[in-house]
Amino acid sequence: MASPASRFATRIAYGARQLPRIAWYVGHGVVMRRLSETARRQAGASPRPRARTDAPVPDSRRLYADMATLFQQDLANVEAGIYPLPADHDGSLPFLLNRSRLFFEDLPEVHRRRESGELRQVLSEETRGKRPDYYLQNFHFQSGGWMTDESAKRYDTQVEVLFKGTANAIRRQALPPLHEVFAGRDQRRLRLLDLGCGTGRFLDFVKQAWPRLPALGIDMSEAYIAEAKRHLKPWCWLNLIVAKGEAMPVADESQDAVTSIFTFHELPPKVRRAVFREFARVLKPGGRLVLIDSLQFGDEPDYDGALELFPQNYHEPYYASYLREDFGAIARACGMTHRRDVNAFVSKVMVFDKP
Numbered sequence: 001m002a003s004p005a006s007r008f009a010t011r012i013a014y015g016a017r018q019l020p021r022i023a024w025y026v027g028h029g030v031v032m033r034r035l036s037e038t039a040r041r042q043a044g045a046s047p048r049p050r051a052r053t054d055a056p057v058p059d060s061r062r063l064y065a066d067m068a069t070l071f072q073q074d075l076a077n078v079e080a081g082i083y084p085l086p087a088d089h090d091g092s093l094p095f096l097l098n099r100s101r102l103f104f105e106d107l108p109e110v111h112r113r114r115e116s117g118e119l120r121q122v123l124s125e126e127t128r129g130k131r132p133d134y135y136l137q138n139f140h141f142q143s144g145g146w147m148t149d150e151s152a153k154r155y156d157t158q159v160e161v162l163f164k165g166t167a168n169a170i171r172r173q174a175l176p177p178l179h180e181v182f183a184g185r186d187q188r189r190l191r192l193l194d195l196g197c198g199t200g201r202f203l204d205f206v207k208q209a210w211p212r213l214p215a216l217g218i219d220m221s222e223a224y225i226a227e228a229k230r231h232l233k234p235w236c237w238l239n240l241i242v243a244k245g246e247a248m249p250v251a252d253e254s255q256d257a258v259t260s261i262f263t264f265h266e267l268p269p270k271v272r273r274a275v276f277r278e279f280a281r282v283l284k285p286g287g288r289l290v291l292i293d294s295l296q297f298g299d300e301p302d303y304d305g306a307l308e309l310f311p312q313n314y315h316e317p318y319y320a321s322y323l324r325e326d327f328g329a330i331a332r333a334c335g336m337t338h339r340r341d342v343n344a345f346v347s348k349v350m351v352f353d354k355p
């Protein structure tokens with residue numbers, strides 16, 4: 001049991017790390033919206049009409065209250081010893097400023113794509129056939145889709161701006177269900193696979209919690225895997241490979257845990273099912289699957305309108321079908337058991353076991 005003094009020190013350290021991050025990314029969001037309106041005015045366009053929905057949309061008071069709940073949960077996990085005081089490893093100030101510059105530089109292109117609906121700039125003679133067609137799109141309207149080094153360097157800023165600095169705290173909510181199955185076991189003998197690992201931010205937190213756990217990150221983007229290798233360089237017992245989730249080069253029944261963060265809403269329904277079958281194949285009996293992704297309709301009824309509007313503002317071609325996807329049924333069809341869902345701000349943690 002931690003002493004009151006050490007609990008106080010943990011809380012101060014936690015706040016000192018998280019509050020400037022939130023301010024940084026919320027500030028980026030404010031500047032981004034102002035730039036977007038200025039660009040529209042300069043182009044002679046009328047102010048962007050507010051996207052419409054009849055479903056409820058949370059006001060900023062509710063959003064900030066729910067963000068506070070997420071951070072309280074994150075801190076409670078630290079205080080319960082589930083994971084150490086997290087280090088976000090955002091990089092030095094010059095590094096962050098450079099990432100910020102890349103983010104702002106791409107906004108005019110994002111704006112142009114949003115207005116023109118040009119969403120297939122990644123599908124060219126050069127890329128056709130090298131990746132499935134569903135993958136070769138300008139997801140989030142971003143330049144390069146998932147395919148370029150610049151996109152991989154911008155991604156973390158884009159996601160944190162979208163989530164108001166909560167993306168890492170949301171990712172960490174996959175650690176408690178892993179702790180439930182890892183606690184008391186020799187981490188060196190366990191195996192974890194993270195599919196759609198992107199730039200490796202979640203694997204960083206896995207390693208902070210279990211430094212000697214052998215982990216495998218898989219992603220279909222060479223550029224994102226390269227960025228993950230750079231970010232995760234300090235860690236050992238880590239393998240990062242380019243492959244697709246629907247045909248993973250991983251042995252049957254070899255993994256104790258599989259995770260996938262913010263990836264399932266990017267997949268067409270058929271591919272979601274194929275990837276789930278792969279998860280069931282590679283997990284050992286008794287293995288655990290943890291998914292984190294957006295809330296779905298009805299999870300937090302006050303957010304239903306915001307979920308409906310989201311794909312209108314960001315290019316998310318499979319999000320509408322994701323919102324109604326029945327993950328319990330997909331799991332059952334693969335012989336897996338859906339244990340529970342836990343909401344985490346605008347996302348939720350879904351937990352499944354292989355009997």
Ligand SMILES: C[S@@+](CC[C@H](N)C(=O)[O-])C[C@H]1O[C@@H](n2cnc3c(N)ncnc32)[C@H](O)[C@@H]1O
Pocket residue numbers: 135146159171195196197198199200201202218219220221224243244245246260261262263266267271
């Ligand atoms: C929204 S990003 C999520 C990245 C990361 N998990 C995170 O926490 O931010 C989706 C990632 O999934 C990858 N991806 C999409 N479809 C995939 C597939 N079928 N197989 C492997 N990776 C895929 C993309 O390349 C991208 O890096």
